[in-house]
Structure formats: structure tokens, C-alpha cells
Amino acid sequence: MQGHSTYQPKGVAKWFEDRLPIVGLIHSSAVAYPVPRNLNYFWTFGGILTFMLVAQILTGVVLAMHYTPETTKAFLSVEKIMRDVNYGWLLRYLHANGASMFFIAVYIHIFRGLYYGSYKAPREVLWILGVLIFLLMMATAFMGYVLPWGQMSFWGATVITNLFSALPGVGTAIVTWLWGGFSVDNPTLNRFFALHYLLPFMIAGIVGLHIWALHHVGQNNPTGVEVKDFRKETVPFTPYATLKDAFALVCFIAFFSWFVFYTPNYLGHADNYIEANPLVTPAHIVPEWYFLPFYAILRAIPSKLGGVLMMFGAIAVLFILPWLDTSKVRSAKYRPMFQIFFWIFAANAVLLGWLGSRPAVEPYVTISRFSTFWYFFHFLVILPVLGLTEKTRPVPNSIADSVLGGAPATPASAVAAPERNG
Amino acid sequence: MTMANTTIGRAGRALAAAAALGLAGLSAAPAQAAGETVKPPAQSWSFSGPFGKYDAGQLQRGFKIYSEVCASCHALSLVAFRNLHEYGGPGFTEDQARAIAEDHKVQDGPNDAGEMFERPGRLSDRFPKPFPNENAARAANGGAYPPDFSLLAKARTYERGFPTFLFDIVTQYQEQGPDYIHALLTGYAEPKHGEKPPRPGLHYNTYFPGHWIAMAQPIQDGQVEYTDGTPATVDQYGKDIAAFMMWAAEPHMAARKGTGMVVLIFLLIFGALLYFTKRRVWSAVH
Numbered sequence: 001m002q003g004h005s006t007y008q009p010k011g012v013a014k015w016f017e018d019r020l021p022i023v024g025l026i027h028s029s030a031v032a033y034p035v036p037r038n039l040n041y042f043w044t045f046g047g048i049l050t051f052m053l054v055a056q057i058l059t060g061v062v063l064a065m066h067y068t069p070e071t072t073k074a075f076l077s078v079e080k081i082m083r084d085v086n087y088g089w090l091l092r093y094l095h096a097n098g099a100s101m102f103f104i105a106v107y108i109h110i111f112r113g114l115y116y117g118s119y120k121a122p123r124e125v126l127w128i129l130g131v132l133i134f135l136l137m138m139a140t141a142f143m144g145y146v147l148p149w150g151q152m153s154f155w156g157a158t159v160i161t162n163l164f165s166a167l168p169g170v171g172t173a174i175v176t177w178l179w180g181g182f183s184v185d186n187p188t189l190n191r192f193f194a195l196h197y198l199l200p201f202m203i204a205g206i207v208g209l210h211i212w213a214l215h216h217v218g219q220n221n222p223t224g225v226e227v228k229d230f231r232k233e234t235v236p237f238t239p240y241a242t243l244k245d246a247f248a249l250v251c252f253i254a255f256f257s258w259f260v261f262y263t264p265n266y267l268g269h270a271d272n273y274i275e276a277n278p279l280v281t282p283a284h285i286v287p288e289w290y291f292l293p294f295y296a297i298l299r300a301i302p303s304k305l306g307g308v309l310m311m312f313g314a315i316a317v318l319f320i321l322p323w324l325d326t327s328k329v330r331s332a333k334y335r336p337m338f339q340i341f342f343w344i345f346a347a348n349a350v351l352l353g354w355l356g357s358r359p360a361v362e363p364y365v366t367i368s369r370f371s372t373f374w375y376f377f378h379f380l381v382i383l384p385v386l387g388l389t390e391k392t393r394p395v396p397n398s399i400a401d402s403v404l405g406g407a408p409a410t411p412a413s414a415v416a417a418p419e420r421n422g
Numbered sequence: 423m424t425m426a427n428t429t430i431g432r433a434g435r436a437l438a439a440a441a442a443l444g445l446a447g448l449s450a451a452p453a454q455a456a457g458e459t460v461k462p463p464a465q466s467w468s469f470s471g472p473f474g475k476y477d478a479g480q481l482q483r484g485f486k487i488y489s490e491v492c493a494s495c496h497a498l499s500l501v502a503f504r505n506l507h508e509y510g511g512p513g514f515t516e517d518q519a520r521a522i523a524e525d526h527k528v529q530d531g532p533n534d535a536g537e538m539f540e541r542p543g544r545l546s547d548r549f550p551k552p553f554p555n556e557n558a559a560r561a562a563n564g565g566a567y568p569p570d571f572s573l574l575a576k577a578r579t580y581e582r583g584f585p586t587f588l589f590d591i592v593t594q595y596q597e598q599g600p601d602y603i604h605a606l607l608t609g610y611a612e613p614k615h616g617e618k619p620p621r622p623g624l625h626y627n628t629y630f631p632g633h634w635i636a637m638a639q640p641i642q643d644g645q646v647e648y649t650d651g652t653p654a655t656v657d658q659y660g661k662d663i664a665a666f667m668m669w670a671a672e673p674h675m676a677a678r679k680g681t682g683m684v685v686l687i688f689l690l691i692f693g694a695l696l697y698f699t700k701r702r703v704w705s706a707v708h
Contacts (some may be wrong), residue, residue, distance in 0.1 A: 079500050083500065083674075090678070093678075239703050240704060243700040243703055244704075246696050247697050250693040250696055254693065257685050257689065261683075261685065261686075262594045262596075265576060265596065266591060270577050270578060354584075
């Protein structure tokens with residue numbers, strides 16, 4: 001990528017730079033790195049997500065100092081954190097709500113990528129690394145929810161681990177292996193704690209690769225047109241993107257704080273304030289909100305194995321998305337039909353989330369099936385066909401043409417109002 | 423867990439797991455609650471909203487009800503006597519809290535002779551449980567297990583429905599638990615259409631899920647004496663005990679909401695400064 005570091009150290013800094021050029025690396029990736037000047041605020045969620053990962057690791061490490069991963073003590077140790085540890089209530093509410101905030105940010109980040117075609121060449125690997133991060137996040141969040149050892153923790157873990165029993169032949173053996181016994185019990189809690197501590201560092205590693213890939217290919221932008229003239233079309237990361245990201249981050253933290261300080265249990269489930277009891281099944285076993293669309297897909301299929309395959313398929317399809325979308329045009333701004341289908345897809349995803357929270361009775365089951373069908377239909381049929389048949393609007397020749405108003409061979413109404421980053 | 427380990431064992435838990443799987447709807451079986459539920463009417467609580475605080479007088483009345491009526495069956499095992507004089511709570515003095523602790527007998531030991539013994543409670547002790555174990559509690563209560571009060575106000579809820587649940591983010595409505603507890607205490611009634619209990623010893627309650635609750639109406643008008651002029655009615659008792667239980671479940675709420683206000687004001691000012699700095703810097707390239 002062009003526009004690299006102008007870092008010219010002197011004296012001790014030069015001596016150090018000749019031996020380990022890490023300051024130069026930081027300078028080139030966080031100061032000099034060229035950022036398309038027309039990015040809108042949807043591009044600030046990468047920074048917000050990095051912040052959330054660090055925040056979750058920091059609060060999580062301190063919580064782990066006070067938590068006991070043992071079935072008779074786990075629930076009480078969490079209550080001890082809430083009552084007796086100094087600012088323990090703050091740490092736990094930050095961590096529990098932080099998981100939800102992480103997912104809110106990641107869903108916005110993903111839908112931004114879907115809308116502006118950020119997964120298309122040359123960003124396929126960048127996108128795939130992102131889907132991997134998403135998968136690891138889901139595994140981490142699921143295991144983290146088990147740790148307080150409340151009723152939803154226990155029964156959620158039981159339902160989800162039991163899914164693997166649907167695999168023909170080896171299913172039961174796999175479930176026993178996952179549990180470390182014949183039911184969700186102390187060995188399960190122990191390994192979930194170990195993995196819940198491990199996975200965030202694996203996420204951090206893949207985030208490193210994700211950012212590396214991003215800095216290699218450069219950021220997409222609302223026009224979906226590659227940067228052609230670095231001098232006219234980009235600004236240095238610092239101070240421009242740094243300040244914009246910082247402002248967006250503070251707004252996001254304010255939103256986060258609203259939940260932590262005023263409605264800290266809104267996103268949780270009341271049943272998780274009842275200690276796990278293997279003999280009493282809650283009336284409704286509901287996963288956390290961020291899993292609900294996938295839970296709805298799981299339940300929409302009449303066969304258990306089919307449901308499990310479709311649920312994992314819903315994420316697997318994201319891995320091949322760069323090759324399913326056949327359109328040469330990246331940004332939805334110039335794809336009127338895609339825009340309509342994008343919003344239908346988004347509404348359908350929200351609908352799936354709502355259906356996941358409903359009991360598995362009619363009419364919800366039938367609606368879930370239509371909704372699940374549409375989820376896959378969008379990726380497997382609409383995207384490939386639309387790319388070949390859609391009549392797109394004229395795409396600007398360059399970001400500069402789009403931003404600086406010198407609209408070339410495009411009708412005035414065709415290009416949306418110039419992106420103003422203020 | 424302990425019960426499962428001792429009496430039911432692996433097979434039982436595997437069955438329970440299988441049952442859960444069915445209930446989760448994988449076999450399309452409906453995950454129904456025990457029966458229809460009636461929405462509890464919303465009460466006005468001193469601790470709701472961004473500036474909400476517990477009313478110390480109300481918590482003291484609630485504590486009186488707990489001590490005189492509920493404590494014979496319901497534990498409060500996560501609350502310590504010292505909590506009674508801590509910030510944001512019922513506002514007892516340290517001496518009052520110590521006197522309350524000393525009124526309770528706490529088991530300690532073993533002593534040098536290897537015997538367990540009882541001694542008066544200390545500030546650092548938690549409220550002793552009324553029964554030594556769950557089986558003893560069930561034996562004394564017709565098979566039912568009176569739940570521990572420590573977290574009940576956060577462990578009980580009812581479905582808010584769409585779109586109310588979205589408005590709750592803005593209004594900061596977090597009081598499903600206390601509303602439900604108040605409704606339960608005032609909700610004892612004659613069964614509708616002369617329904618009969620599914621098994622003897624159950625009592626009809628409008629708000630209990632499925633309506634048939636093992637606990638008989640626990641409190642009557644005038645049962646607990648109030649000295650501050652507050653009406654001694656079941657309605658008022660319900661509000662006071664629910665407020666007390668909310669405090670027991672969330673003792674640091676006052677510190678939480680106070681900190682939140684400071685944090686939000688800081689973020690508002692810091693955010694505004696960042697916004698104008700950002701605009702200034704970007705104005706060069708626009």
C-alpha cells in the first residue's frame with residue numbers, strides 16, 4: 001500500500017529502529033496509513049470492536065481473579081463479586097453487557113461490509129478472517145454465559161452441547177467427550193472456563209491478521225471505487241481517522257454506559273439469577289439475543305441433524321460470500337435492486353431473531369421456515385443471479401470525482417449526495 | 423447440584439438433559455410455561471429511573487416484615503448484617519446493625535472439643551438460614567421449597583411484550599421483579615370458575631404462573647405494626663417487602679446510578695470536545 005511511513009528517527013530512536021523497526025511499523029499503520037477521505041461513520045466500528053475486545057479481556061482477567069469454576073461455588077463466587085469485591089458490580093456488569101455491545105458492534109460492522117461490498121476482491125481473505133473472528137466470538141460468548149452457573153447457563157449449555165448428538169454414529173460419543181462426563185457438570189464448567197479464557201487471545205491473534213490484511217489491501221469506501229490518487233483521495237490516519245474514531249467510540253461508550261449503569265440486567269435473563277438446578281427445567285430455554293437468529297434457523301428444520309447443519313450452514317455461507325456475489329460493482333449505492341434485497345435481508349435477520357425468542361409453536365414455526373428459506377435464498381440464489389442481471393447505476397471514475405463533486409458521465413441524481421465526513 | 427449428585431445421579435440428569443432438549447423445541451414440542459400469566463400492575467418505586475434511590479424508611483419497614491413474617495421459612499443467605507448499615511441501604515447505624523446481628527443465633531465451630539456451637543451473630547455474619555438443608559425445608563412446608571430471598575427480586579420477571587420491551591431501554595424500567603412480588607402478595611383470591619387445585623395444599627393466586635402456589639397467603643392487614651404512620655395494609659406490606667428484596671438483590675444500586683451520572687456527564691463533555699476538535703481538523707480537507 002502506498003503512502004507509507006515518513007518516520008525518520010534520530011539518535012537513540014534511530015539506533016533502536018535499526019535493530020527493531022517497531023516504532024516505524026506503528027507509525028506507518030496508525031499515523032501515516034492513508035484512509036479514504038469519504039468514509040462515513042459506519043467505518044468507525046472496527047476501532048470500536050478493537051476497544052471492546054481489549055475491554056472484555058481487561059475486565060475478564062480481573063473477574064477471573066475472583067471467580068471459582070466449580071459447580072457448587074461458581075454461582076456464589078459471582079454473587080461475591082457483585083456484593084463484596086470493590087467495584088465488582090461494575091466489573092461484572094461491564095463484562096456481561098460488554099458481550100452484548102461487542103455483538104451490536106460486530107453486527108453493524110458485518111452489515112456495513114455487506115452493504116458496501118467490502119468482501120469483494122481483493123478483500124476476500126480480509127472478509128474470511130472476519131467471519132472466523134465472528135465464529136470465535138460466538139464460541140467465547142456461549143462459554144462465558146455458562147460460567148455464572150445460573151439456570152440459563154446450565155440449560156443453555158445442555159441444549160447447545162446436545163446438538164452434537166445429532167451427528168450420525170459418533171454423536172453421543174462426541175457429546176460425552178465435550179461434557180467430560182454424562183451430563184453438563186463440573187468437568188464441563190472447568191473446561192468452558194479454560195476455553196473462555198483462551199479464545200479471546202486467539203481472537204486477538206486473528207484480529208492482528210485481519211488488520212494486517214486490511215492495511216495491505218486498503219480500506220473499501222462508500223463508493224466502492226479503489227483509491228487512485230493518494231494525494232487527493234486519502235488523508236493520513238492520524239489525526240483524521242484517529243479523531244473521528246475517538247468521537248464515535250465515545251458515543252458508543254455512552255450507549256454502553258446507559259446499559260451498564262441504568263439497565264444492567266435488561267439484556268440478560270432473570271432465570272440466570274437462580275442457581276443451576278439439573279432437576280428443574282426453565283419454562284423457556286432462550287439463548288442470549290445475539291444467537292437468536294441462528295437459534296430460529298436451528299428450530300425451523302423438523303429434523304435435528306438438519307437443523308444443526310442449517311445453523312452452521314448459516315455461518316458457513318458467509319465464508320463463500322465473496323464468490324456468491326457475482327456483481328462487478330461493490331457498493332450498494334450503485335446497485336438499486338441489490339439495495340432493496342439488502343434491506344429485505346436485514347429485516348429478515350431481525351425477524352429471525354424475534355422468532356428465536358418465541359416458543360416453537362405455530363404460527364412461529366411456519367414463519368421461521370419461510371424466514372430461514374429466505375436467508376439462504378438471498379445468499380445462494382439472489383446474489384449470484386442479481387450480479388449477472390441487475391442494471392447498475394453509473395459508478396464514479398474515482399473517489400475524487402464522487403467527493404469533490406466533479407461528477408463525470410453520471411446524471412446528477414445517480415450519485416448520492418457527496419459523502420461529507422463531518 | 424448436591425441433590426442431583428446424591429439422590430438422582432447420572433441417569434436422572436441425562437434424562438433431564440433429554441427433557442430439556444425436547445422442551446427447547448427441537449422436537450417441535452411447545453416450551454410452555456406452567457400456565458397463563460397475568461401481568462402485574464406497575465407500581466411507583468422510589469428506586470426507579472436514573473435518579474432513583476432506595477427509601478431507607480421503606481427498607482426498614484420491609485426488613486421488619488421479613489424478620490417477623492418471612493424469615494421463618496425464607497433464607498436471606500447472601501446478605502450480611504454489616505450490609506444493613508452500608509451506603510445506599512436501609513440506613514441502620516452500625517450499632518443497630520450489630521444489635522440485630524446479636525439477636526440471631528449463628529452456628530460456629532468446631533471448638534477445641536470438636537463440637538459445633540451456637541453464638542450470637544456478628545456484623546460479618548450472613549443471615550442464618552431457617553432450615554439446615556433443602557430437604558428439611560420441604561419437609562416443613564408440605565413438599566415446597568421456600569426460595570431464598572437474596573436474589574428473588576432479580577430472578578422473577580414477566581414478559582413485557584413488543585413494543586414495550588423496546589421502550590424499557592429508554593424509560594429504564596427494571597422493576598419487573600418488585601412489581602411481581604407486590605402483585606403476588608396482593609393476588610390471593612378465590613379460584614375462577616370454582617377451579618380445584620391440582621393437588622391439595624395449593625392456593626389460588628392471580629399472578630403466580632399457573633395460579634396454584636404452595637405458600638398460603640403469608641400476611642394479613644395489620645399483622646406487622648408500623649410506628650411511622652404508614653398504613654398497615656397488605657398492599658403497603660407488599661410494596662415494602664418488595665423494595666427490601668430489591669435492595670437485598672442489588673445492594674450497590676445507589677453507587678451504580680450515582681457513578682453512572684458522573685460517567686455520562688464526563689462522556690458528554692469529552693464527546694463534545696472531541697466532536698469540535700474533529701470538525702476543526704477535518705475542515706482543512708473538506
